[in-house]
Amino acid sequence: MTDVAIDAHDLTRTFGSFTAVDRITFDVRAGEVFGFLGANGAGKTTAIRMLTGLLTPSGGAAKVAGHDVYTESEAIKRTIGYMSQRFSLYEDLSPRENIRLYGGIYDLTLKQIRERSEQMLSRLGMGAAAGRPVRELPLGWRQKLALSVALLHRPAIVFLDEPTSGVDPVTRRQFWELIYETARGGTTVLVTTHYMDEAEYCDRISIMVAGRIGALGTPAELKQQFVVSSIDDLFVRLARPGSDPDAGAK
Amino acid sequence: MSNSVTADRVVKAFGANTALDRVSFDVRAGELFGFIGPDGGGKTTLFRILVTVMTPDSGRATVLGLDVVRDMWAIRQRVGYMPGRFSLYPDLSVEENLRFFAAVFDTTVEASYDQIAPIYEQLAPFKDRRAAALSGGMKQKLALCCALVHKPEVLFLDEPTTGVDAVSRREFWDLLGRLRDGGLTIVVSTPYMDEADRCDRVALIQRGRLLAVDTPRTIAESFDRPLIGIRAARRYEALLALRRFPHVHSVLPFGEVHHYTDTRADASAGALVSELRQFLEREGIGGAEVTPVAPTVEDAFIARMGNPEAAEAPDPAGSGRGTRD
């Protein structure tokens, strides 16, 4: 496998006369935690859909885990993990049952499912809750469980769409520790988030503005380059170029 | 100074789940007051009780001196409410939505134009566009206008910035500041801890309880022990190493910097700094910057919230985020 997990070159997507993604070029290295940021409507969701094999690009090229997004979208779906903000797990099934279901979908053997299930549940410290329906679990546990399930089949790359929305600050950080662990294990993680402090947890980030990539690099590099003290300020500088990022703070 | 909103030991439970557990607080007239806390904390339930669409199981609450149970219709005339997640008519245009809400309150858009003008200016180019076709930031501004169109005396905004990008959030808070400066009392809820600093006073709310009610600065400064910030190139390794430090109370990532607190109550910041620096060197984490840092509201929240998994309470928000009970 190559060193580059995701490689996009001039990737484009239009919807009629509207260009949602306008020739973006970037790469994500294997084992990296990459923050894929941007305002709503900037083209983030469309870009991710193209990379996860859900949408065919209108132009440009991209490879995900070595597979071409135009011709090998099924292979991509099998190789990646995906955790969406809108849906994570089946509410009326228990964590164990959810794991078993997804294990089956990704063609794991029963033995593998059993082993990984036990591993996962003890790492999360769920105890008896593992037998109750997911609906009854606190939000934080659900999120961590959803991440674990997305990783069940040991994908090379995992896409996380706003995984920590609405969760308490401690659980959020615990979640990010899980992300770090995962990345250290060799999995590439692509994350989108609206929490700008989480952007700082990433190895590198990109910020999309109006369909193009406005910034790409490590958080430290970008802060230096744009002369701002936080990623939040960087965002403002990119999205509203003439405005003073310090004007809003009290 | 009079109180625009008061609550006295408000309790609300849904079946076995206690959404609000003896919540008490006051909001002064002309204040920008924030409820800060994650999902499931009870913010939406509290707001619903204050705007009279739900009643408390016990305890009392008043808005503008009127009781939320007995004086329901009087309150509804005088408050503005933006329930969570953009409650606009998706198939009506910007202008049609505004006109509708004005008509419901027996007034016109023109009558309140001076107050909503700064917000509406940003929407004006889209005035004929259907609400469903607006971006998140625009929807939120339109919802704000609709809540203001009848010139309320108190504005209740339930998570108006959730799911919206950082820039729009910032602009929204600028607008709120201007409205407050114009004399409006505003009560907002948000899960974003950094927004606490935009408020005059905040209440930290977690699992139906208020952890603190005060100005953001006072709450941050109420942090009862020294807080040390560690910045290292190999962040994750530094984190794991610090966990191994014998006197560690908590170490949590805060962006680029890890926040560390110690179990020894009498330790001084200076001593901790040098101890940690030496410890990290020994652990192989060289070149780390170790300095005391000023605590933020988030640090205070974390210190007070306790263990998130301690009480295995089912999530009162029910199935998934974004749904309201």
Added chain:
Amino acid sequence: MRSLLGLLRKEVQHIRRDPRTLAVVLMLPVVQVVLFGFAIRTDVDHVRLAIVDPAPDETTLAMRSRFTSAGVFEVKAVLQRLEDLEPLFQSGDIQEGVVFERDFAAKLRDGDAQMLIVTDGTEPNTASLLQAYAQSVVFAYQRESAGVGRSSPGGLAITAQVRTRFNPTRESSNLFVPGLMAFVLTIISSLMTAISLTREKETGTLEALLVSPLRPWSIIVGKVFPYLVIGFISAIAVIVEARLIFHVPMRGSLLLLLADALLFILASLSLGILVSARTSSQRVAMMGAALATMLPNILLSGFIFPVESMPLALRLLSNLIPGRWFVEIARGIMLKGVGLEYVWPQSVVLVVMSLVLLTAAARSFNARLE
């Protein structure tokens, strides 16, 4: 293969954990079979019969007692003049009339006596049965009295002519379409309000609307009124279709029919609101509205299966269904050409039902979220 099994297992788990849906799905066929089984009876009892006997003699009296003792007939009136038959048909008091001519006995001895059997053609399924019953009584009498008086071998001494009132050609569309109108109008009306109300709940706008000076009744009126207008236009369209495409007659007053249609639509709109009072999902509300209107209207409104044939319990139940009353009104006005003097009882029932349902709908609509 494993993934398929996994999916199957998941579906079973979902089903097991949703006991309410399971109960409905298992119970519904059972309930339906029972209801259908009892409601679908194509044989008729208690045929309401009138006899016109201008000059009773020993033959007509003998035949009349045959009708009385046949068991299926309920002799509602014995009349002297043919003209007195029509009003009874119009009011729905009788379903069938048997007319003897003058000097029946004498004509029979001479070998040729005439009778007239008239049936109410607005009853689908039953008109031919009614005829057959009456005819069989006549034939039975003939056979038994073949020895009396002159008879030609194999010949019929009594000729019974058969007429069908109101629907002489027995167009089935005439029979079904008025009832179909009721069926269609009630479904769409209840659906419209159910969807409108739950759509507001789903978008979250209802919550914002509650925190305003608007009282529940004004929200309800605001929701019902536009759909009343739409329903009315629908009703006109349906009547136009019935006339143009199916040539269903319009013998009575169109205005009266439309007025009653308006009442009926109002009742159905209120029903839609009641059904969606406790749900916040459009899909559930749609199903609830369809269920609350379709099944009762198909089975119990009399539009397909005659109400008279049903067991007492179901007949009583059918009185509660607005559709049943509107079907009678529609048939009466369109096919029988009757006016307010005949349909006023049914119209009053519709007025009362509309008021009751509307009030219940307004009450069910909470000024709060709980």
